[in-house]
Amino acid sequence: MVGKIKAFWNKPSHVAYLFVMPVVLLLIVFRILPMIAAFVCSFFDMDMFLVGKGFVGFDNFAEAFRDKRLWNGLWVTLKFTMVEVPLQMLIGLALAGLLTKNRLRNRFFRAVYFMPIVCSATAVAIMWRMFLHSNVGMMTYWLECIGIKGVNFLNTPGLTFYVIVFMSVWRSFGISTVIFLSAMQNVPRELYESAELDGCSKIRQFFSITLPLIKETIAFVLITRLIGSLQIFDLVLTTTEGGPNYSTETLVYYTYVRAFSNNRMGYGSAVSMFLFAIILVITVVFYARLYREEK
């Protein structure tokens, strides 16, 4: 009997189910179900103990459309994404282009550029909060030395937003650089050699050979960075908490405030649906294009 069971489960086409089952179950329970539940929750009024008015239909969405702080969060998030993503990708492309050859110098700089990625948002926030501190910050002092006085990096609406953008680029441009770099190293060398013979300059080669050939990688980095930037949360929490005057309050941070600080889980879910809608549109557009091109 035991032998039979063993034999049954040792058939490759049977044992495969045992192999994939744990992960499939985990992903259904902790990813797919919550995704469905997110829609359901957004029609309810409840706190974390599931106590509240219960089903309220579209009330949460009606409130959301009138919620000025939500529109502000949406605008901050979109503005952040539109500034951060191109900036990070341009820096990544330029640096990858300069670092393509496997020389000792390049290996050293690659290692340095990747360093911030291993740091947590909390450490990055502490570092820059102190470095840009309005009284005893090193940067503020250096600016004073060259005559720029009274800059308050972390408490000036308009400026603080760009400090968050800078910190975000600072933390993760190494990722784009590394991805572009490995794509560029896969470009066949002969192409450059023949371009060299034709007298093409290095810059010309970069724009006419390298960039077109790594198009797919650029598209991939663009989509992942867009989706990542739209979810910016940790740097905001640890650096400004949305301030000054809500000028850095992103959509996810606002969702967090409503759902967890104010304990309104239903409304928080409704707010997060706005983020979901944006990400869904981007993903669908991207994959639709990819699909068409492949055809």
Next chain:
Amino acid sequence: MHKKTKDRLTDLFITLILFAVALLIIVPMVWITICAFRPQKELMQYPPQFFTSNFTLQNFTEIARRIKIWGYVKNSVVYCLASTIPSVFLNSLAGYAFARLSFKGKNVLFIMILATMMIPFQVIMVPLFLEVYKMGMYDTFAGLIVPNLGAAITVFMTRAAFSMLPRELEEAARIDGLSEFGIFGRIMLPLVKPTIVTVIVLGINGAWNDLMWPLLITSNTNMRTVTNGLAMFIDSSLQYGTAFAGAFISICPMFVLYIFGQKYFVEGTASSGLKG
């Protein structure tokens, strides 16, 4: 001769640009390291000094007095190891099945797993929190770890590694009478070691730096991780010296991991990007 000088100048110019970018990273990092070991009263001084000759451990004793920083470190270590090792095991098991075994519904299941990669964590955080809370795992290690064990990206990466291995391997092993699990554990898994190390390194780093989930699912100060405990601490009182010491403690282990595992960090990042 003329061309050579020009090339040299261009090269020097490029090095200068690269160096300037590197300074942007190195300067603040060196600065917080110095500040972590600098007396508190020197930190309040105006004008601030970059270097100092007075070194002290006062900031570290002070932060340990204010918050249970070493307890946070312990929690972070537990969170990192307990979420990464079982996760890599389970996900590579699935990755292996998708790469080497044929079974009904394989494609449907694989597409389903891939689709979960598209679900933004921030969108499901509220229901996921409610679910884990209702399961009674609020403020427990189980609540921290179990929801993140399934990781589609790991299935994806290990599947790619397993499909590169030659077909004859399992045939020979089956003739030798090894069980299917034995083939996976004894023969296949050791052959994809670089990929496994890569996903472990990336997993440990991800868990150590994870802020959102520990923030939501723990409230007891005894359950906090370094990243989330420090975030709560700097939020309540920005004590300069102690904040520096905290940041230093939070960066150090990952820095060591990076020095020894740089290759894996870079390869993992590059390959997860290229396969998309």
